[in-house]
Structure formats: C-alpha cells, structure tokens
Amino acid sequence: MTKIQGLLFDLDNTLMDRDHTFRSFSTQFVRDFLGHLSPGEMDKVIADMIVRDNDGYRDKDGFFAELSEILPWETPVSAAQIRTYYDESYSHHGSLMNHALEILEHCQARGYVLGLVTNGKKHIQDGKIDKLNLRSFFRTIVISGEAGMSKPDPAIYRLALERLGTEANETLFIGDHPVNDIWGAGKAGIESIWLRRNHSWDDNLEGGPWKTIDELDELKQIL
Numbered sequence: 001m002t003k004i005q006g007l008l009f010d011l012d013n014t015l016m017d018r019d020h021t022f023r024s025f026s027t028q029f030v031r032d033f034l035g036h037l038s039p040g041e042m043d044k045v046i047a048d049m050i051v052r053d054n055d056g057y058r059d060k061d062g063f064f065a066e067l068s069e070i071l072p073w074e075t076p077v078s079a080a081q082i083r084t085y086y087d088e089s090y091s092h093h094g095s096l097m098n099h100a101l102e103i104l105e106h107c108q109a110r111g112y113v114l115g116l117v118t119n120g121k122k123h124i125q126d127g128k129i130d131k132l133n134l135r136s137f138f139r140t141i142v143i144s145g146e147a148g149m150s151k152p153d154p155a156i157y158r159l160a161l162e163r164l165g166t167e168a169n170e171t172l173f174i175g176d177h178p179v180n181d182i183w184g185a186g187k188a189g190i191e192s193i194w195l196r197r198n199h200s201w202d203d204n205l206e207g208g209p210w211k212t213i214d215e216l217d218e219l220k221q222i223l
Contacts, residue, residue, distance in 0.1 A: 091127025104134070116138045139163070183205045
C-alpha cells in the first residue's frame with residue numbers, strides 16, 4: 001500500500017456514539033411530551049422509537065409523521081412540531097464514541113491530514129460536530145446536505161479528497177456502515193477500515209475493508 005497521508009472519518013456511530021445520542025434524545029423527548037405516562041410506559045415508548053428509527057436510516061419526515069400518528073399523546077403533536085423539536089435539540093445530546101478524541105489526537109500528532117464525510121442536514125451535523133468539539137481536527141468537513149450528494153455516491157469521496165489534498169491511494173476511510181462507508185469509499189478507489197457496530201457485512205458487496213476493528217483505539221496498531 002502507498003504511504004498513507006490522509007484519513008477520512010465518518011461521524012455517526014464512528015466518532016459520535018449515535019446509539020447513546022439517540023437514546024438520550026428519545027428519553028428527553030418522551031419526558032417533555034409524554035410526561036403523563038408511567039415510567040414503565042415511557043421506557044416502552046423509548047425502546048419503540050429506537051427500533052423505528054432504524055439506526056438513523058429512516059427518512060426523518062416519514063419517521064416524524066409516524067410518531068405523530070402512533071404515540072399516546074395527551075395533546076396531539078404534529079410531525080412539523082416534532083421536526084422543530086428535533087432540529088433544535090438533537091445535537092445537544094451528542095456523545096463521543098469511546099477513544100474518539102484519543103485517536104484523533106494520535107492521528108494528528110503522527111502528521112496525518114484529517115477529514116470528515118457525513119450524510120445529513122448541514123445544521124444538524126454542524127451542531128453535533130461543534131457540541132463534540134471536533135471541528136478543529138479536520139482540514140475539511142463534507143456534509144451531504146451541503147454538498148448536494150450523499151454517501152455511497154463516489155462523487156462525495158472525490159470531493160473530500162480534493163479538499164483534503166490527498167490522492168485516493170494515499171487515503172483511508174474509517175466508518176461503520178458497510179455500504180455508505182466501506183463499499184462507497186471503495187468505489188472511489190479508497191481503502192477502508194471498518195468499525196463494526198450495528199450493521200452486519202453483506203457478502204453480496206464487492207470488495208471489503210482493508211482492516212476491521214471493534215474499537216477506535218485499535219487504529220493505533222494499524223496506522
């Protein structure tokens with residue numbers, strides 16, 4: 001492999017612990033809107049929201065419309081009201097993945113140029129990045145809602161490489177999603193490191209990760 005110069009990271013469930021973040025958001029949401037329920041009933045609603053959210057891979061408007069219809073409101077709440085609440089509060093629940101700051105500091109100290117590539121709306125992803133104090137680590141941050149293209153489209157990786165100033169064969173992508181992070185990066189000619197989280201590997205996918213890890217601090221032995 002060519003000497004690695006640059007590293008591109010995914011955000012949700014790679015640097016940010018989205019599982020913890022969404023559970024925290026859901027808990028606060030239920031307390032604020034469904035305070036008439038018993039603690040046990042609240043727990044059931046939170047668990048149901050987590051399942052319906054599908055690790056963030058639900059269309060948000062459809063998800064909010066569904067919540068508006070099925071939750072046991074005392075006073076009805078519209079999908080638009082849920083959207084506003086989400087937009088204003090979700091990023092405040094952001095929580096770092098284990099070893100995230102440690103590994104970013106390690107990579108920076110070793111001279112790697114760092115970038116971030118994430119799908120989502122700009123103001124939501126920016127809110128997470130700033131809440132977690134991650135912005136200063138990256139030469140470039142590419143957010144799909146701003147770029148007008150999304151992972152796994154190879155074009156978003158090529159845009160990130162252009163802004164990072166490195167070639168595909170001297171860059172690694174680190175992410176958790178088999179298609180959006182690993183397969184997509186591969187289509188752009190970028191080798192990858194797969195952080196195993198909630199998604200199983202699909203054996204029908206072409207290629208695969210260069211390395212696989214279960215915790216971010218394992219990168220120290222690879223890089």
